[in-house]
Amino acid sequence: MRGGWLRIYALSYLVFLYAPIALLPIFAFNDGTVIAFPLRGFTLQWFSELTQIPALHTAVANSLMIAVITALVSTLLGICAARAAARYDFPGKRGIMGFIMLPLVLPEIIVAVSLLVVLLQIGIRLSAVTVILGHVLICTPFCIAILNSSFQNLDKSLEEAAFDLGETRLSTFRLITLPLVMPGIISSLLIAFTISLDEFIIAFFLTGNEPTLPVYLWGQLRFPQKIPVVMALGTLLVALSVLLLTLAEYFRRRGIARTGGKDTGGFL
Amino acid sequence: MTLKERLGRLGRTEAANGYLLVSPTALYALLLLAVPLATILAFSFWTQNYLDIDTTLTLKNYQEAFGEPLYRQLMLRSLMISGAVTLATVLTAFPIAYFVSFHVPQSRKSLWIFLITIPFWTSYLIRVFLWKVILGYNGVLNATLQGAGLIDEPLTFILYNANAVVITLAHAFAPFAILPIFVALEKIDRSLLEASQDLGENRLTTFLRVTLPLAMPGVVAAVLIVFIPTIGDYVTPRLVGGPNGLMIANMIQTQFLKLNNAPLGAALAVIAMLLVGAISLIFVGLNRRFLRGPK
Numbered sequence: 217m218r219g220g221w222l223r224i225y226a227l228s229y230l231v232f233l234y235a236p237i238a239l240l241p242i243f244a245f246n247d248g249t250v251i252a253f254p255l256r257g258f259t260l261q262w263f264s265e266l267t268q269i270p271a272l273h274t275a276v277a278n279s280l281m282i283a284v285i286t287a288l289v290s291t292l293l294g295i296c297a298a299r300a301a302a303r304y305d306f307p308g309k310r311g312i313m314g315f316i317m318l319p320l321v322l323p324e325i326i327v328a329v330s331l332l333v334v335l336l337q338i339g340i341r342l343s344a345v346t347v348i349l350g351h352v353l354i355c356t357p358f359c360i361a362i363l364n365s366s367f368q369n370l371d372k373s374l375e376e377a378a379f380d381l382g383e384t385r386l387s388t389f390r391l392i393t394l395p396l397v398m399p400g401i402i403s404s405l406l407i408a409f410t411i412s413l414d415e416f417i418i419a420f421f422l423t424g425n426e427p428t429l430p431v432y433l434w435g436q437l438r439f440p441q442k443i444p445v446v447m448a449l450g451t452l453l454v455a456l457s458v459l460l461l462t463l464a465e466y467f468r469r470r471g472i473a474r475t476g477g478k479d480t481g482g483f484l
Numbered sequence: 485m486t487l488k489e490r491l492g493r494l495g496r497t498e499a500a501n502g503y504l505l506v507s508p509t510a511l512y513a514l515l516l517l518a519v520p521l522a523t524i525l526a527f528s529f530w531t532q533n534y535l536d537i538d539t540t541l542t543l544k545n546y547q548e549a550f551g552e553p554l555y556r557q558l559m560l561r562s563l564m565i566s567g568a569v570t571l572a573t574v575l576t577a578f579p580i581a582y583f584v585s586f587h588v589p590q591s592r593k594s595l596w597i598f599l600i601t602i603p604f605w606t607s608y609l610i611r612v613f614l615w616k617v618i619l620g621y622n623g624v625l626n627a628t629l630q631g632a633g634l635i636d637e638p639l640t641f642i643l644y645n646a647n648a649v650v651i652t653l654a655h656a657f658a659p660f661a662i663l664p665i666f667v668a669l670e671k672i673d674r675s676l677l678e679a680s681q682d683l684g685e686n687r688l689t690t691f692l693r694v695t696l697p698l699a700m701p702g703v704v705a706a707v708l709i710v711f712i713p714t715i716g717d718y719v720t721p722r723l724v725g726g727p728n729g730l731m732i733a734n735m736i737q738t739q740f741l742k743l744n745n746a747p748l749g750a751a752l753a754v755i756a757m758l759l760v761g762a763i764s765l766i767f768v769g770l771n772r773r774f775l776r777g778p779k
Contacts, residue, residue: 222583229580233603233658236614239624243617297509304502312506316513321709323716325733326753329740330520333527333750337537353516356509407605414607416719421741430609437613437723450610457606465598 237454244447249440262448272449275432279413282344282428286351286412291404293352294359295397301360302367313360320357327353328421335422342424350418355408362407366400366471399471406464410457429453527750537747545751555735555752562715562731563759565646569653570711574703576654577661581702584662585669597666604659609719615652616724619643644726652720657713661706668702669695700774708764715760732756 244263248256266272300306301313319327331350332342340346370393378388416430423431433449436442528545531538549555584596603611618624619642626638642648672695680690718733725731732752739749768775 222579222587225579226583229576230599232655233600235618236611236655237603237606239614239617240610293509293512296505296507300502300506300509304498304505306499306502306506309502309506312510315518316506316509318513318517321712323713323733323757325716325718325736326521326524326757327517329736329746329749329753330524331516332740333746334520334523337523349516352512356512360509410605414605414609416609417717430607433607433609437609446610446613450607453610454606458602461598461602461605465594469594 240447240454241451243444244451246444249444262444263452265445266448266452269445272429272432275427275429278344278426279429282347282351282419283409283412285348286355287405287408289348290352290355290359290408291363291401293356294363294404294408295401297356298360298363298367301364302370303372317357317360319354320361324354324417328418331418332421342422344423344426344428346422346424347419347428350422351412351415354415354418355411358411359404359408362404362468363397363400366397369472370396396474397471399467399469399474403464403468403471406460406467410460410464414453414457524750525754527747528754530747532745532747545748546755548748549751549755555732558730558732558735559752559756559759561646562733562756563763565649565653565721565729565731566711566714566760568646568650569657569714570707572650572654573657573661573710574665574706577658577706578665578699578703581662581665581669585666597663600662601659604656608656611656612652612720612723615648615655616643619648619651619724643724644729646725646729648724648726649720649729649731652724653714653717656720657710660709660713664705664709665699665702668699668705672698697774700771704768704771704775707767711767712760712764715756 242255245258245260246255247259247261297313297316301309327350331346331353335342335346335349374392374396375388378392379385383391414430415428416434419428419431420434427435433446436446527537529541529543531540531542531544580600584593584600588596616623620626621638621640621643623638623643625642626635629635630638642651676694676698677690680694681687685693715731716733718731718737721729721731721734733756736749736752736756739745739752
């Protein structure tokens with residue numbers, strides 16, 4: 217009986233959490249243009265239509281490029297900050313780290329409009345580059361949160377041993393530190409990629425005339441006849457996200473096992 | 485090897501190393517966060533005439549932001565909706581965090597946390613849009629309830645109003661509330677709970693007098709991490725809010741992108757942030773006694 221009611225509550229909460237994404241494939245395969253019950257029948261038409269929209273393909277390519285670069289840059293910045301926070305003590309550390317993590321709680325519209333105003337003032341034309349600038353800013357805190365646990369679990373004496381045995385700082389990092397935190401880095405890359413691929417608010421403000429996938433989707437939501445295609449696209453997106461996240465979680469756990477730390481559960 | 489040589493090889497002092505390593509990230513945040521935020525603040529005191537920015541300092545934007553009833557109404561409604569979302573999210577999240585921390589075996593905990601976070605990482609636009617599908621007049625919820633014979637007419641109070649915004653945002657921010665509370669609950673020394681029960685408290689009073697106060701830092705973190713970002717959401721109000729569910733972020737977006745009045749948009753953004761910041765500080769102040777004590 218212990219936890220009986222709580223268990224029922226927890227399970228129904230999971231239903232609430234998964235309701236939207238569980239409905240997605242149902243409507244994606246439904247043979248009807250109206251998104252409502254009752255269902256009409258099974259079709260693959262919406263998926264095949266996806267292959268015939270050039271604007272969509274451009275948006276996908278654009279988003280993938282942005283997401284890959286964002287993941288690389290924000291993970292690199294994340295490594296610097298997480299490593300500095302875990303390894304060194306310096307005055308003002310809490311303040312500096314707090315400021316770097318600020319985009320985590322800041323409303324995205326504030327980040328978006330303030331970047332927009334500055335970029336327009338300097339005269340930088342809006343393009344994929346400006347979207348990347350914004351995405352790196354919001355992804356870095358997530359990368360730091362993931363990498364923090366990797367670097368914090370790292371046993372300092374391993375590095376000191378390598379150092380005492382004559383390795384240089386660089387070779388110590390390459391031979392000892394990097395392999396131990398590698399799973400964390402992969403996990404961070406995957407998370408940053410996923411965030412950037414799905415991010416809409418900042419992309420909406422900072423994208424020029426080369427829309428990212430979410431910005432393209434937003435445009436399509438206005439046309440009722442296009443909704444089934446959007447559902448098909450959403451199904452593919454969600455499937456991809458779930459796959460990437462499962463990989464990220466796998467690497468995160470492996471990283472924790474490798475450094476001998478205790479699993480505190482989940483990202484963040 | 486002398487100590488001096490070793491220090492030389494280690495390179496400078498520990499603090500210098502730390503600064504050097506953190507500097508790329510800190511510099512990035514400085515240039516792309518601090519400078520833009522300062523610019524927004526400056527903009528809110530300027531005026532704009534089509535594309536020309538007049539940099540004479542003025543309080544005109546703030547007078548307009550506070551004077552115009554529409555802006556006041558939007559601001560107040562945004563705070564109310566954000567507050568309602570925060571209350572709903574944290575209250576429904578607490579039992580989940582409690583369940584995972586206290587009733588799920590250690591080996592299964594990360595699986596549960598993983599399951600809870602997955603929906604959060606999937607396309608935000610798509611999720612919001614599907615809530616529109618679920619809550620709509622011919623939507624999934626109404627169809628189900630009618631099919632089950634529970635209602636005769638479709639419910640209309642659940643789409644295109646503030647309720648829909650609250651439900652959708654509570655869904656979107658659920659993991660943000662669950663995770664901090666879960667972490668706080670995990671830190672609680674279980675022997676304290678045994679001690680409390682040995683000393684004659686029952687399960688309920690143990691929860692109220694031991695577990696809850698110790699979990700408060702997590703609850704406070706959850707409240708802040710839900711309350712502050714929700715004020716800036718404009719996707720959810722636009723898609724499911726209807727005319728009476730629009731929030732201040734929609735107005736900020738309109739000022740910047742449609743009306744070309746960046747200074748007024750900036751002033752509205754600054755006011756929104758100040759209000760949210762002030763409310764958050766008051767909230768943290770009220771909970772100070774829970775936040776003290778050993779880390």
